Amino acid sequence: MANKDRHRRFGNIRKLPSGRFQIRYPGPDGVIHTGTTTYATRTDADRALTLIEAQMISGEWTDPERGKIELADYARDWIKERPGLRPKTVELYTWLLERHIVPTLGKVSVGKLTTKTVRSWRAGLLDRGVSVSTAAKAYRLLRAVLMTAVEEDKMISRNPCRIKGAGNEHTPERPVLTVTQVFELADRMADRRFKALILLTTFASLRWGEVIALRRSSIDLKERTVQVREQLLELDGGEMRLGPLKSRAGRRAVSIPSVIIPSLVEHFALFVDEAEDSFVFLGKRGAFLRGGNFRREARWADALKEMGLLNLHFHDLRHTGNTLAAQSGASLADLKARMGHDSDRAALIYQHATRDADQRIADALTARVKAERKKAEKKRKRGDDDGAGALVSTS
Secondary structure, eight states: OHHHHHTOSSOEEEEOTTSOEEEEEEOTTSOEEEOSSOBSSHHHHHHHHHHHHHHHHHTOOOOTTGGGSBHHHHHHHHHHHOTTOOHHHHHHHHHHIIIIIHHHHTTSBGGGOOHHHHHHHHHHHHHTTOOHHHHHHHHHHHHHHHHHHHHTSOOSSSOSOOOTTTTOOOOOOOOOOOHHHHHHHHHTOSSGGGHHHHHHHHHTTOOHHHHTTOBGGGEETTTTEEEEOOEEEEOTTSOEEEEOOSSGGGSEEEEOOGGGHHHHHHHHHHHOOSSTTOBSSBOTTSSBOOHHHHHHHHTHHHHHHHHTOTTOOTHHHHHHHHHHHHHTTOOHHHHHHHHTOSSSHHHHHHHHHHHHHHHHHHHHHHHHHHHHHHHHHHHHHHHHHHHHHHHHHHO
């Protein structure tokens, strides 16, 4: 038996006192590894060594010892060590991990995760009433964590998150206000300091965190521009933190429609301190504006109820602004710049929606033209018939 092992080009096999066979082999790191399992026959052990050697040649081999770390520990370290994550993103990832991943998969070793395991976990989330959107977010997080285990840490040879469509969110279409409704909503704010907030958010296509971080120096009333440089984040613990924008494209200059300048002039005179770094939108007590304080002080829910807009979220104001910008005929590049997006995807959504609406207009015009022509043709025929009758009676 020993002589047979000497002729092997890779690894060796030894028979254990139990009668089973164990393999040992050198890894790419120069360390001698012992197989994680034993084999009933020498032939089975030999096949295992041949497979491992092939994996090393193709670059697909992973150290089984490294894959023994539990998913919960690995994922927590992944979030902690991931570069460039914003505080709000860290909070979201941590919540998704602890709430929806760890309870079911946390104790499973990274190397033991299979596609079937992941499929069962996702099905369990949906069975328990977790929304499709939240399940998709949790799945995307798990997929990203395990992709690092594959590509960077070489703990597993392939990502078990291979469920088609599991990372997709099917969110309902958000409402779009008319221009008249935007101004009516602004006028219905219980505190006048929020009128300009509504108008600027909508017509400059700003995010909540962007608009509440604006300072006096950010807005040039003469040039009619707003400079978006930072965002204000409200963390789960209640801390308000100024931070960088979501992307490099988020740092932008946006032109303001002249029609809302009078409201901004009035707002500056009544509610903004003279210092250039003064925040433009604050709560009644002069503190950072929080979502809860805004909804309460503005009586947001009452205003929506009075207007019959119960399903409207504050973010829908930006959605409305983006839609209006697209309907103006703006190019893809212009939309991306105004919205603060790096990729074409979001801007294309608005362009497609505008093209669909434009096509409906064209179809309606076609129908109207046909109807008018049909009506004119009937009128012409009646005229011809009347003329012929008159001719006959005259003769």
